[in-house]
Amino acid sequence: MSLPLQHYLPAHSRLKFSLSAVPAALALFMGVQPALAQDEAGIAPDALKPLEEQVTELDPEALPPVTDGRIIAFEADNLDYDNENDGEVITASGNVLLSSEDQSVRANNIRWDRQSGTIYASGNVRLVDESGNQLFTDSLELTERFEAGAINELLVSLRAGGRLAARGGQRAADGDVILNDAAYTACPVTTLEGCDKTPSWRITAKRIIYNPEDSTVSFDSAVLELFGARILPMPGLAFRTDGSAISGFLVPDLRISESNGVEVSGEYYLRLADNKDLTLGTRFFTQATPLVSAEWRHLTKKGAYQISGYGTHSRRISTFTGNPTTERDLRGYLFANGRFQFDPEWSLTGSIRLASDRTFLRRYDISRDDRLRSTFNIERTNDQTYFSIAGWDTQTLRLDARQGQVPMALPAIDFRHRMADPVLGGTVELQANTLSLVRDEGQDTQRAFAGARWDLRRLTGPGQVVTFSALARGDVYHSDENGFTTTEIYRGNEGWEGRAIAIGAVDVEWPFVGEAFGGTQVFKPRLQLVVSPAIRNLEIPNEDSRAIDLEDSNLFALNRFPGYDRVEDGVRLTYGLDWELQRPGWRIKTTVGQSYRFDTQRAILPDGTGLSERVSDFVGRTELRFKDTVKLTHRFRIDKDNFQVRRNEFDATVGNSRTYVEVGYLRLNRDIEDFEDLQDREELRAAARVAFARHWSIFGSGIVNLTDRNEDPTFSSDGFEPIRSRLGIAYRDECLEFGFTWRRDYVTAGDAERGDTFQLTFALRNFGLR
Numbered sequence: 031m032s033l034p035l036q037h038y039l040p041a042h043s044r045l046k047f048s049l050s051a052v053p054a055a056l057a058l059f060m061g062v063q064p065a066l067a068q069d070e071a072g073i074a075p076d077a078l079k080p081l082e083e084q085v086t087e088l089d090p091e092a093l094p095p096v097t098d099g100r101i102i103a104f105e106a107d108n109l110d111y112d113n114e115n116d117g118e119v120i121t122a123s124g125n126v127l128l129s130s131e132d133q134s135v136r137a138n139n140i141r142w143d144r145q146s147g148t149i150y151a152s153g154n155v156r157l158v159d160e161s162g163n164q165l166f167t168d169s170l171e172l173t174e175r176f177e178a179g180a181i182n183e184l185l186v187s188l189r190a191g192g193r194l195a196a197r198g199g200q201r202a203a204d205g206d207v208i209l210n211d212a213a214y215t216a217c218p219v220t221t222l223e224g225c226d227k228t229p230s231w232r233i234t235a236k237r238i239i240y241n242p243e244d245s246t247v248s249f250d251s252a253v254l255e256l257f258g259a260r261i262l263p264m265p266g267l268a269f270r271t272d273g274s275a276i277s278g279f280l281v282p283d284l285r286i287s288e289s290n291g292v293e294v295s296g297e298y299y300l301r302l303a304d305n306k307d308l309t310l311g312t313r314f315f316t317q318a319t320p321l322v323s324a325e326w327r328h329l330t331k332k333g334a335y336q337i338s339g340y341g342t343h344s345r346r347i348s349t350f351t352g353n354p355t356t357e358r359d360l361r362g363y364l365f366a367n368g369r370f371q372f373d374p375e376w377s378l379t380g381s382i383r384l385a386s387d388r389t390f391l392r393r394y395d396i397s398r399d400d401r402l403r404s405t406f407n408i409e410r411t412n413d414q415t416y417f418s419i420a421g422w423d424t425q426t427l428r429l430d431a432r433q434g435q436v437p438m439a440l441p442a443i444d445f446r447h448r449m450a451d452p453v454l455g456g457t458v459e460l461q462a463n464t465l466s467l468v469r470d471e472g473q474d475t476q477r478a479f480a481g482a483r484w485d486l487r488r489l490t491g492p493g494q495v496v497t498f499s500a501l502a503r504g505d506v507y508h509s510d511e512n513g514f515t516t517t518e519i520y521r522g523n524e525g526w527e528g529r530a531i532a533i534g535a536v537d538v539e540w541p542f543v544g545e546a547f548g549g550t551q552v553f554k555p556r557l558q559l560v561v562s563p564a565i566r567n568l569e570i571p572n573e574d575s576r577a578i579d580l581e582d583s584n585l586f587a588l589n590r591f592p593g594y595d596r597v598e599d600g601v602r603l604t605y606g607l608d609w610e611l612q613r614p615g616w617r618i619k620t621t622v623g624q625s626y627r628f629d630t631q632r633a634i635l636p637d638g639t640g641l642s643e644r645v646s647d648f649v650g651r652t653e654l655r656f657k658d659t660v661k662l663t664h665r666f667r668i669d670k671d672n673f674q675v676r677r678n679e680f681d682a683t684v685g686n687s688r689t690y691v692e693v694g695y696l697r698l699n700r701d702i703e704d705f706e707d708l709q710d711r712e713e714l715r716a717a718a719r720v721a722f723a724r725h726w727s728i729f730g731s732g733i734v735n736l737t738d739r740n741e742d743p744t745f746s747s748d749g750f751e752p753i754r755s756r757l758g759i760a761y762r763d764e765c766l767e768f769g770f771t772w773r774r775d776y777v778t779a780g781d782a783e784r785g786d787t788f789q790l791t792f793a794l795r796n797f798g799l800r
Contacts, residue, residue: 102130118145132160133176192216207240217765230766288785291317305329319344335368347780361386380406388427389780416446434471456486472514475571479505495539503531509571522571529566549613558604565599580640582651585623601628622650638702688721712736730757752776767793
């Protein structure tokens with residue numbers, strides 16, 4: 031057998047270093063087998079076949095047992111016994127296979143001296159351990175327990191992935207296994223066509239020491255090599271052969287930004303137990319004080335949670351109104367989340383997100399969220415019932431927002447129960463809900479309601495799908511300090527208010543299926559009639575139903591308001607159609623519709639929402655798919671009077687996973703004044719990636735705000751304001767990733783200055799280094 035060691039080991043005169051994750055293979059030297067699971071890529075198709083498919087079993091009584099009672103089975107073209115030594119020496123040649131329990135040895139020739147308990151294998155030797163790891167060499171000496179002694183020129187292929195090659199190896203007197211002049215890589219060394227290729231990276235070492243007692247492997251003079259160039263010493267490199275993580279330093283990150291200058295970050299990973307760990311980190315900047323971080327993760331019997339924190343002492347802007355002032359202060363961010371499943375029905379989820387100030391996360395490039403929400407939710411779920419006790423508090427990071435007017439919800443209780451037995455042939459779902467919203471400097475609102483919904487679905491003889499629905503609900507509200515709410519129709523009456531809600535509806539769909547354009551089409555007209563008596567809406571505070579807008583998603587809803595605080599009343603008829611065409615590789619689906627109101631009540635539906643008059647605007651949605659290459663979604667709303675486009679939104683993706691273009695565009699031209707939740711917007715988003723030279727790609731993205739002062743008076747933009755852009759180049763193969771990215775932010779937010787950021791990324795895949 032000719033071992034391809036040239037792919038792993040450099041010339042003897044320029045040996046470098048080795049390894050980082052050789053989980054199980056070194057145990058071959060001791061007969062100790064760690065637990066691994068994943069198949070190794072690149073092995074011959076029959077290498078991992080079950081032994082029962084490879085071995086022709088012999089009669090166990092005819093096989094010679096070894097000293098501990100184990101049976102070693104032979105399969106060979108030729109098998110000879112040395113009669114002069116009472117048959118104590120067995121020689122096999124020609125496709126020899128020895129198997130014992132879950133281990134096996136293949137070789138051209140094998141000589142077994144039963145008296146000394148030694149097995150000699152030569153010629154294309156392959157030893158497979160209990161976990162599927164394989165050792166390849168030209169000659170090998172084994173005990174009857176398949177424990178290897180000294181070996182020259184060996185190659186180990188790990189079932190968990192990766193390969194190890196060494197000039198030689200031996201066992202020390204204390205039981206440690208020592209490999210000399212070794213190298214490790216997780217990269218394949220052959221192409222898909224079977225041709226040899228040099229791995230992108232490897233780790234070499236003068237010596238690798240394996241301790242079988244604690245299943246650890248350590249390295250002497252380890253160096254990381256990329257494309258044949260030695261680039262990074264790795265002192266103290268070690269790992270565990272059982273596949274679990276081990277404490278050590280992680281690969282540092284490098285970044286250059288306008289706000290902080292040059293940034294170098296490093297982290298130390300501390301493995302405390304199999305179910306908990308701690309990562310400590312530090313970031314150093316040329317234009318800012320250092321930042322420290324910590325992340326704690328813990329897996330318990332009932333669930334898991336993690337806690338992350340960042341902290342520094344730096345200068346920040348303390349006010350954003352009038353003349354900004356700065357001060358040096360402690361700054362930081364805390365994030366924690368978790369989920370616990372107490373039994374099949376009860377669970378608890380929660381999260382905490384808190385920042386010391388509004389610009390900390392952007393300044394240090396941790397997050398670009400404009401709000402942080404802390405939540406908890408206790409849930410009970412089974413086939414018929416859902417029960418939830420939840421709460422949340424939000425910290426705004428918008429520079430022009432007042433924290434005192436942001437509500438805290440505590441508690442938010444929701445109960446739903448679907449009755450097991452039908453009522454009048456239909457299903458009934460009961461619901462009870464309560465919510466309390468509290469503000470430091472704004473309106474406080476408490477709400478509770480109870481209701482029931484009944485649905486009956488039937489298929490008629492001609493093929494129509496008819497659905498009957500009915501909803502009844504009773505609401506109770508209490509609010510105070512209503513004058514703090516700027517928009518008058520959102521306030522409601524101060525004090526106690528109540529209302530009753532009743533809605534009835536019938537919905538008819540009539541699908542037609544047939545052939546068209548070389549494929550199959552489905553044409554489905556739809557008609558819905560909804561009836562509801564007058565509802566006391568304006569007397570009730572509006573906290574969760576403000577962003578009303580006619581869309582394809584709510585066209586046929588019983589209540590086209592989001593949330594519960596506003597309910598559409600009166601009598602209306604909604605009509606529309608769905609059309610879908612499918613042919614090989616293609617799919618087109620479109621929806622269009624409109625509604626008609628039988629009364630002129632419009633107080634709660636502002637002009638511009640598409641619903642304020644008797645006849646609504648036209649709304650629709652079109653989706654186009656061509657295999658996995660083209661994906662297009664277009665949503666629109668057209669003014670019924672002048673056919674002006676009030677909503678124009680599309681998202682398109684063309685290409686594959688390596689080369690693609692993505693474009694997104696949104697324009698809301700509702701022309702609504704005095705409603706902060708319904709302002710006009712226009713935005714363009716684009717991203718692209720182009721692959722070349724097999725493993726290389728260039729990529730870029732950008733976001734542009736196209737809203738001008740006429741569309742939103744709060745904007746100072748002239749109608750073309752870039753928000754953020756990015757451009758980069760990357761390399762990625764089966765085992766290596768690295769790249770360089772440039773990003774530009776065009777908006778200054780306090781001490782998070784606009785400007786350029788440069789970042790270098792690096793990761794060894796299948797290795798654990800990022």
